[in-house]
Amino acid sequence: MTVQSVTVLGAGSWGTTFAKVLADAGRDVTMWARRPEVAAEIREEHTNNGYLPGVVLPGRVTATDDAALALDGAQAVVLAVPSQSLRANLTAWRSLLPREAILVSLAKGVELGTLKRMSEVIGEIAGVRSDDVVVVSGPNLAKEIARQQPAAAVFACADHDKAVAVQQASFNSYFRPYTNTDVVGCELGGACKNVIALSCGMAAGLGFGANTMATLITRGLAETARLGSKLGADPLTFAGLAGVGDLVATCASPLSRNRTFGELLGRGETVAMAQQAVGGQVAEGVMSCQSIRELARGVGVDMPITDAMFRVCHEGMNPARVGAELLGRQQKHEWS
């Protein structure tokens, strides 16, 4: 299975960066951008300055705002829109998807209401098996990769040949993809770390240091792994790139929108102010703290940090008070 012609649906930070990764691996890439002026800028100037200022895109990347044109002849289709808009977007694109195309998911979130992972949403709308979708996850801050800083990722799919086909299509001198078959674990790792990054940002905004960060990262990983294990993930996945790898990168980096969002809340800004400050870009954790909390409650898994982020983001609770409550919970064994 060789993939030469790829369509990327979504021209934000990660969609544009992933298009560059593919083109730098020798693939022909057509992007779909929601706004015609963004498509024209990519096509004519080879830039997308609204998302990736100063980055020049390879000549192999072109763009259109016409989804039918973008999808014509695609051997792989990369879905690069935010989690909560994936269902609506994919519903509009469903009839245009080439029959044999491999579907690839970049989004890191859990859908509100249905509590589905992104591959489950894609499976339902596109009429394919959800674990046949290739899920991309890992420590992949778009702005670093767009500058060709070395990074690795996980490409998870039950169909190993499909994962390998996309792996080969995106392997280049600065981007090293690994395959995995644990779709559930890779998706949950990616969705949960956004919520934990919010909490780390919030702690930084409150003036706390490395011990607090390390505690949130480690206990965040513990609650993620608890949920994953309950839902059938391989616990080893959380020790890998899609688990601790992504968690550390996102919780530590000022480039993370989720961490930045949390830091603003920690400094006393409102959710609306923080939303404006991340420039309209998606901080998935703000919505995913709600869906992940419901998912966990449904299967009887305790996720105290996620619960705390829900109370701050959706119930207007004061970050300092939530922090104090987290610390003051009933004492317990580390692994209970």
Ligand SMILES: NC(=O)C1=CN([C@@H]2O[C@H](COP(=O)(O)OP(=O)(O)OC[C@H]3O[C@@H](n4cnc5c(N)ncnc54)[C@H](O)[C@@H]3O)[C@@H](O)[C@H]2O)C=CC1
């Ligand atoms: N930016 C990053 O470093 C990384 C992002 N991701 C994930 O990739 C997914 C996409 O993220 P980004 O490209 O960074 O997001 P972004 O906010 O930078 O761009 C989103 C893109 O989707 C388009 N879009 C289409 N329909 C939309 C709608 N209804 N609402 C909002 N936007 C809509 C926007 O026009 C925009 O081009 C997210 O799930 C994110 O968690 C994963 C790894 C790295």
Ligand SMILES: O=C(CO)COP(=O)(O)O
């Ligand atoms: O998923 C990411 C890094 O792997 C990007 O994180 P943010 O959405 O917080 O910027």
